[in-house]
Every structure is written in C-alpha cells, then in structure tokens.
Amino acid sequence: MSWSSCGSSSICSWSSISYVPHDPPSKLLKRRFTPSIAQPRWKPRRDYSHINRGVSKVFGYYGLKNPPYKLDALEPYLSRRTLEVHWGVHHRGYVEALNKQLEKNDTLYGCTMDELIKVSYNNGNPFIEFNNAAQEAGDMPTLGLLQQIEKDFGSFTNFKEKFIEAALTLFGSGWVWLVLKRDAKCLAIVKTSNAINPLVWNDIPIMSLDVWEHSYYLDYRNDKAKYVNNFMNHLVSWNAAAVRMVRAQAFVNLGEPKIPVA
Structure with a gap:
C-alpha cells in the first residue's frame, strides 16, 4: 500500500514539471552524426507482418481440476486447511508453471500426460497422490493387487512395514511409490527426491505418498x-x-499405447 502511494505521488510530482527548451540549442542537438553511426550497417529485414495479420496463435492450457472429494473429507487425518494449501496453492502453482512451459515451448504441444510428467515432474505427482486418498479408506487391497503384493513382498503386512520404513528414511523432500516394474513385471517400492516421478525410469505408479513437509x-x-x-x-x-x-498390467501385457498415470 505504501508502495502504491509513493508511486502515485511521484507521478503527480513529475507531471507538474514542464519542459522549456534552452535557447540557443545545445551543441549536441546541432551535431550531425556520420552515416556509419546514424544508419544501420546491416540490411533491414522485410516486413512480413501483413502475412500474419488477423491470425492468432492458439495455446492449449491445463486447468486446475476440483479435488476428487470435499476438502474436509479426510479429517481428522488431514485437515481442510492442509488440503486448501496443498491443492489451492502448491498444486495450482505447478499447473500454472506447466502452462507457462507450454506457452514457451512448442515442442510440448500434443504430448501425452506421461510425457509431460517426465519433463515437468511436479505437475503429475500431486494429481496421482490426491487420487490415492479417500474417505473411509485404508482397507486391504482388492482385485489382483493384493495377490501381487503378497507374491512380491511375502505378505501385505510386510509390504506396509517396508513402505513406512521407506517413507521415514527418505531424507529431505520427496515421494515414496509403489510401482509396477515394466520389464520385471513385479511390484517394487521406490523413493524419489524432490519432484522426480518414477516414469522417468519407465516404472508405472500404482500408489504414492507425498512426504514434502507442506503435505x-x-x-x-x-x-x-x-x-x-x-x-x-x-x-x-x-x-x-x-x-x-x-x-x-494391461499396458505391460497388451502394449496399450497410453501409460496409465492417473
């Protein structure tokens, strides 16, 4: 507020000053510059502006989706205030940063979401993480996921212990993931620092936990x-x-063209 007041007063003070040219004019104003300085040494470009007249450039933008549940749906384990900050401030900032990248870099147009995540990790990680949580969740896995966890980790209890250990031993900010290894076709727990997404290693995210402090x-x-x-x-x-x-699994076994990131 004080900056605005200072700025307005400065404008007013300068607008009250009138310029009166000196008589006689200064020698600098009477000086004639040599052609080598007064004229450019290079040949000016042709004006092609008439070709693009009336043509506008269209950009594709990503919008911030609404959360998949009400902001107080995860209480008492995560408060409404935490989700407001996490979704409305941090995640919004990542989406806006992605749109700025799209505006500056034409090579990103037409990229799939997994390709965009590989070059701008933050834009995908929170989206996956918010869809990992749910009201009245935390039960045992269903369908084929439980069988695969028991196969690869010995038991569901053992998996939980290893996942929690990975989260608590991750130094600094980052993420813990349950991923499907594409080549080995097995589940694994991986830790990534900062905003790295396991897609960069061709691992497919199944579940994630954000261990950045703001979460x-x-x-x-x-x-x-x-x-x-x-x-x-x-x-x-x-x-x-x-x-x-x-x-x-459908992507790995059947070769579906789109990596399931969400």
Whole structure:
C-alpha cells in the first residue's frame, strides 16, 4: 500500500514539471552524426507482418481440476486447511508453471500426460497422490493387487512395514511409490527426491505418498511417523490403486499405447 502511494505521488510530482527548451540549442542537438553511426550497417529485414495479420496463435492450457472429494473429507487425518494449501496453492502453482512451459515451448504441444510428467515432474505427482486418498479408506487391497503384493513382498503386512520404513528414511523432500516394474513385471517400492516421478525410469505408479513437509506440517508438525502411519492405515484408497494396477498390467501385457498415470 505504501508502495502504491509513493508511486502515485511521484507521478503527480513529475507531471507538474514542464519542459522549456534552452535557447540557443545545445551543441549536441546541432551535431550531425556520420552515416556509419546514424544508419544501420546491416540490411533491414522485410516486413512480413501483413502475412500474419488477423491470425492468432492458439495455446492449449491445463486447468486446475476440483479435488476428487470435499476438502474436509479426510479429517481428522488431514485437515481442510492442509488440503486448501496443498491443492489451492502448491498444486495450482505447478499447473500454472506447466502452462507457462507450454506457452514457451512448442515442442510440448500434443504430448501425452506421461510425457509431460517426465519433463515437468511436479505437475503429475500431486494429481496421482490426491487420487490415492479417500474417505473411509485404508482397507486391504482388492482385485489382483493384493495377490501381487503378497507374491512380491511375502505378505501385505510386510509390504506396509517396508513402505513406512521407506517413507521415514527418505531424507529431505520427496515421494515414496509403489510401482509396477515394466520389464520385471513385479511390484517394487521406490523413493524419489524432490519432484522426480518414477516414469522417468519407465516404472508405472500404482500408489504414492507425498512426504514434502507442506503435505503434513500443518497437522503433524515434525511428527512425520504419525502422518505416514495414518496415511497407510486410514487414507489409502486401495480401490483406486487396484484400478491403476489393472490398467498398468494391461499396458505391460497388451502394449496399450497410453501409460496409465492417473
């Protein structure tokens, strides 16, 4: 507010000053520059503006979707305030940053979502993570996901322990993922720093946990362990993970053209 007031007063003060030319004119104004300085040394470009007259450039933009549930649906484990900040501030910023990249880089037009995630990780990670959580979630996996977890980790309990351990031992900001390894066709737990998405390694995300501080600090402060345990016991939408698993297996086994990232 003070900056605006200062700016307006400066404009007023300058507008009240009138310019009176000196008489006689200064020697600088009477000086004639040599042609080598007064004229450009290069040949001016032709004006092609008439060709593009009336033609507008169309950009494709991504919009911020509404959350898949009400902002208070995950209470008491994640508060409305946390989701407001996480979705309305951080995630919105990632979407706006993606749109700026699209506007500046024509090579990104027509890219699929998985291709965009590979070059701008942040834009996809929160979208996957928000669809991982659900109201009254945290039950056992369904469909073929449970059988695959038991096959690759020995038991569902063992998987949960390893996933929680991975989240608690991740230093700094980052993510913990349950992924389907495309070549080995098995599930694995991977940790990524900052905003890296496992798609860069050709791993297909099945479930993710955001362990950036802004995802839990308003509710848990520095009690990261409580946040991680509550997520695994009360918030994981195993139905969404199971559906993502079916799509991932179809992609690996049948060669579907689109990687199922959401």
